[in-house]
Each structure stands twice: as structure tokens, then as C-alpha cells.
Amino acid sequence: MIISKIEALPIRIPFRSGTRSDDSAWGDKNLAAADSLLVRVTTDQGIEGWGEAFGFRAVRSVKLAVDELIAPLCVGKDAGQIGPVMHDVYRKLQVFGRSGPLSYGISAVDIALWDIAGKVANLPLYRLLGGAGIDVPCYASLVRYSEPSLVRAGVMEAIGAGFRALKIHEMDLHAIRAAREACGSEVELMVDVNCAWTLNEALDIAAPLEELKLKWLEEPLWPPENWGGLAQLRAHCHIPVAAGENVSTLIDFDRMLAMEAVDYVQPSPAKMGGISVLREVFPIAAVRNVPVMPHSFYDGPGLLAAIHATAALGTKDSMIEWRAFNLEAHWYGDTFGPQAGRIPVPQGPGLGLEPDMNVIRDYRLPDG
Ligand SMILES: [Mg+2]
DSSP, X not given: OBEEEEEEEEEEEEBOTTSHHHHHGGXXXXXXXXXXXXXXXXXXXXXXXXXXXXXXXXXXXXXXXXXXXXXXXXXXSBTTOHHHHHHHHXXXXXXXXXXXXXXXXXXXXXXXXXXXHHHHHTSBHHHHTTOOOSEEEEEEEOOOOOSHHHHHHHHHHHHHTTOSEEEXXXXXXXXXXXXXXXXXXSSEEEEEOSSOBOHHHHHHHHHHHHTTOOSEXXXXXXXXXXXXXXXXXXXXXXXXXXEOTTOOXXXXXXXXXXXXXXXXXXXXXXXXXXXXXXXXXXXXHHHTTOOBOOOOOOSSHHHHHHXXXXXXXXXXXXXXXXXXXXXXXXXXXXXXXXXXTEEEOOOSSBTSOOOOHHHHHHHBOOOO
16 A cells, blocks of 8 residues: 655634634734644555644645655655654654654654554554543633633633633733633633743742642743753742643653653644654653643644544543634534533544545635
């Protein structure tokens, strides 16, 4: 079974107009949509596998990496030999970097090859990985609203949808306090500041944050690889720290864990090597007793990859990140999503769900 074609499809789905997301996502009026890069791998037997690369403003750069660097190394190879194919790609492209768009593109191809492997075996991916599961715990991941009244409304909407754990992307203390006031003390609240602070700045804000009893504070420090700083922050305050979505290699995950930088580790399947690397992070995290909370700020195959890996390899603490976006259209229809804070594990072969080709047709960006 030979890889005959690899296509990278940039997709832009706008926020539904008139929603809070439409108004205020990340405080950026220019970001009125969610961009994704879907990757379709086709075999000579006509089997299609779907992968996803990290999106936002990176989609065209990742598409170039897939089209010009990654695909030529994969087409003509045996689709069933994921390990050797990906190893060859890593070795031949390592001079161009071990993270960023190149790694995102490799991740998408890897996920698509695992989708194909599940389809060939006629097994859902979580079973191919040796697991069992009907559903997995899930938390709502909200956009950044900035304005406390919008934060409150977003939090109440997530709670109304059945979530008992949610993450906000607010950086201002007033907005963070508004979220805790809105959700009460029983709901697990996480705060993601996307590498906003120096260590000293984080230590300054730690005291008022401690009172808010966060489940975790995510990526508090700049730069993201300041794992020594994260370890110091953990030593000086009582807020659990989460990070890892910007870690790209297994060796770096091991280094970060060895430095005791995090309470929760967050590998991102559409950034750091797909299923092949994600499944290796679970055991090295388990050795150090650190729960894996996959970064799955995705709507497509990247999300499904996280669900299957977590169902197969996660502990009872692991949760899936569900992006609480109000988008015009959904890859897998309007019915796939969390219920009462748990997300179903798709039971079809491979990733278990196929993207809606009408959505791809209607929202595909021009290639140029
Ligand atoms: Mg994050």
C-alpha cells in the first residue's frame, strides 16, 4: 500500500456573526475566523487518511513545508510503515529545524498515516493503540475576551453547556477574577496566558492568583522553553503549572519533566510529531507521575488524535481541550461534541470520523 498523493488544504471558517467570539476573539478584530490546515494522504488503493497541522497565521507556511519538503519524501513509500517513513523525513529535514511549520506539517502527515492504519486494520485508533473507551473528560477552552463582562458571559455559557472544568485565556487580573466569580468555587478553572510574563512578573501576580484556586496556570513564562523559570515559579508559589504545547521533541519533553517544570504536561498532536510522538510522551510523563493534558485547540483530526491517544494511554486525570468557538460550520457536523463535560471517542475505523467535504469545498482558501 503505497502513498500516492499528499494534499495540504488551508481552510478558513469564520466565527458566527453576532457572537462574542466574532466580536472579541483575542481582542483582535482582524482574526474573525479560525484557520486550519487539513492534510489528506491517499494510497494507491484509494484509502484516504486525514491529518491536521496547527493553524492560525501559520497555515500557508505549513502548506509550503508539506508541499515542497515533506510530501516529496513520503510519496511512493509504504503507507503502513509509519515509523520508517517518518524517521526518514525527520533525518532528511532536520537541518531546516525541529519545530515550527516543518514540525506542524510532519505532525499532520503522521496523523493521516495513523488514520490510514486504523482504516486498514478496521479498528478505531484508540484500539490500535491498545486502549478502550467510550468517552473521555473534556474541558471548555474559551477565547480571550479581555472585557470582564464578556468573560462572565462566556463562562456562564460553558457552564450552561454542562462543563465543570474550563480554561480562559485572560491575562488581566480583573478578567480572571470575573471568571472565578462567575463559575463559583466548584468548577475547575484554568488560566492560559500564552507565555506572557517574565519570572519576576509572574511571581508578582502569583499571590492574588493563588487566592483564586486555579487548577493550573498555563505557559506563564516567556520564553516558553524557560523550564528552569517554571520550576522556580512552582517552588515559590502554590499554583500548579501546565506547559508543553510548544515543546517539539521527545528529548525536550524528557528534559522539561526532569527539571520538574510542570504539574501537567501538554503535548500538542498537530505540532510535535502527531500520534507517533504523542504516544511516547504518555509513558515518560507517567514515570514522573505528571498527568498528560493534551493541547487540542483544534476542530479536526488534531482533536481526534488527542481523543484517541488519551482514551488509549491517558490516566483518569487526563482531559481533552475542547475549543469553545462559535464557528459557522463544523468538520464533523453539529452533533459531534462534548456532553456534560465528556467527549465521545469516535468508534469508526482510524480517527473514526470523516471531515465534511462540503465544509472543505465551501471554506477552502485559495492555494496561492
Ligand atoms: Mg495553551
